[in-house]
Amino acid sequence: MGMMASKTQAAKPKVGFYGFTGCAGDLLAILHCENELLDIFNAVDVRSFLMASSEVHDDEELDISFLEGSITTDHQLESLADIRKRSKILVAIGSCACFGGPQAARLGYGDWKERFKKVYGAVKHTVAKPFESHPVDEYVKVDYHIPGCPIDRYQFFFALTRLAQGMSVELTTFPVCSECKWNENECLLLNAQLCLGPVTAGGCDSRCPSHNLPCIGCWGPAAEANVASEIDLLKERNFSSEEIVSKLRLFGGAAMVRRFADLLGIKAEEPARKPRPKKVREPIVAGKAKKRASTKKPKAKSRTKKR
Numbered sequence: 001m002g003m004m005a006s007k008t009q010a011a012k013p014k015v016g017f018y019g020f021t022g023c024a025g026d027l028l029a030i031l032h033c034e035n036e037l038l039d040i041f042n043a044v045d046v047r048s049f050l051m052a053s054s055e056v057h058d059d060e061e062l063d064i065s066f067l068e069g070s071i072t073t074d075h076q077l078e079s080l081a082d083i084r085k086r087s088k089i090l091v092a093i094g095s096c097a098c099f100g101g102p103q104a105a106r107l108g109y110g111d112w113k114e115r116f117k118k119v120y121g122a123v124k125h126t127v128a129k130p131f132e133s134h135p136v137d138e139y140v141k142v143d144y145h146i147p148g149c150p151i152d153r154y155q156f157f158f159a160l161t162r163l164a165q166g167m168s169v170e171l172t173t174f175p176v177c178s179e180c181k182w183n184e185n186e187c188l189l190l191n192a193q194l195c196l197g198p199v200t201a202g203g204c205d206s207r208c209p210s211h212n213l214p215c216i217g218c219w220g221p222a223a224e225a226n227v228a229s230e231i232d233l234l235k236e237r238n239f240s241s242e243e244i245v246s247k248l249r250l251f252g253g254a255a256m257v258r259r260f261a262d263l264l265g266i267k268a269e270e271p272a273r274k275p276r277p278k279k280v281r282e283p284i285v286a287g288k289a290k291k292r293a294s295t296k297k298p299k300a301k302s303r304t305k306k307r
C-alpha cells in the first residue's frame with residue numbers, strides 16, 4: 001500500500017498510527033476493515049502505520065495521531081513525547097492506551113519489581129528500561145479516548161471521519177447496561193453473576209451479556225460510573241471485596257485507581273513515582289499542578305527513583 005504524498009493528497013490530513021505495549025489488537029482491528037480500508041487511505045494521508053507499511057515518515061508534523069498501548073519503557077516515553085510534539089490531535093485507542101489495560105491492573109500496589117522479576121528473572125536491560133505500565137494520558141495531553149478491547153471499528157470510523165473534517169468527537173457516555181436493556185437481555189445480576197455492565201462504558205452493544213456472559217469491563221469505566229452502588233450490589237450477592245476489586249481493576253487500571261481508590265480500599269499511586277519523559281512540555285498528572293518539564297536530559301537515576 002503506497003503512502004507517498006502526491007499533489008492530490010496534499011490537502012488531506014496527515015495521520016500516524018502507533019503502537020506501544022499491548023497486543024496490537026486495535027491496530028489490527030483497523031487493518032481488518034477490508035471493505036473500508038481503501039476509503040480510509042483515500043480520505044487521509046497515512047504517514048506512519050508500521051503494521052501496514054515499512055514506509056514511515058516519523059520526522060513530520062501530523063494532523064492526527066492514533067496511539068495504541070500503554071507506556072512501559074523509557075524508550076516508549078521518549079517516542080510518545082516526540083509524537084505528541086508533532087501531532088495537532090492525539091487520540092488514545094483501546095483500553096491499554098486509555099486506562100493502562102490489564103498490565104496496569106495492579107497499579108498502586110507497589111509490587112511491580114517483584115512481579116517483573118517473577119516473570120523475566122534478573123535480566124539486564126540494555127535497550128530500554130521498563131517500568132510499571134501507565135496509560136498515555138499520565139504523561140501527555142490526550143485529546144480523545146476511544147476505549148475498547150479492541151476498539152469498535154464504527155467508533156473509529158466515526159472519530160476519524162469527524163476529526164479529518166476538523167470536527168470534535170463525542171463517544172458513548174452511557175454504561176453497557178443501557179445497550180443490554182435495548183437488546184432486551186435478561187439481567188445476569190439476577191442470576192448472581194458478577195457483571196460489570198453498570199459501571200462500564202457502553203459502545204460494544206453489550207456483546208457479552210447478549211451471549212449470556214457477564215461484562216468484564218473491557219471498555220473501561222463509564223463516564224458517570226457509580227462504583228459504590230455496584231460494589232454494594234455485588235456484595236449483596238455474596239461476592240467478596242477482593243473478587244470485586246480484582247474484576248474492576250482488570251481493565252479499569254489507572255482510571256479506577258484515580259477515580260475510586262478510596263472506594264476500592266487501595267492506595268492511589270503517587271504520580272511523582274513515575275518516570276518522567278524528556279521532551280514532554282506539559283505532562284498531565286492527576287491531582288498535581290501542571291509543570292513544564294525540563295528540556296535537559298535527566299539523569300537516568302532520577303528518572304527511575306522511587307520515593
Ligand code: SF4
Pocket residue numbers: 176177178180181185186187188189195196197198206209214215
Ligand atoms: S446483564 Fe450486566 S450489562 Fe446487562 S443489565 Fe445486567 S448488569 Fe447490566
Ligand code: SF4
Pocket residue numbers: 176200201204205206207208209214215216217218219220
Ligand atoms: S460487554 Fe463488557 S466485556 Fe463484553 S465487550 Fe462489552 S465492555 Fe467488554
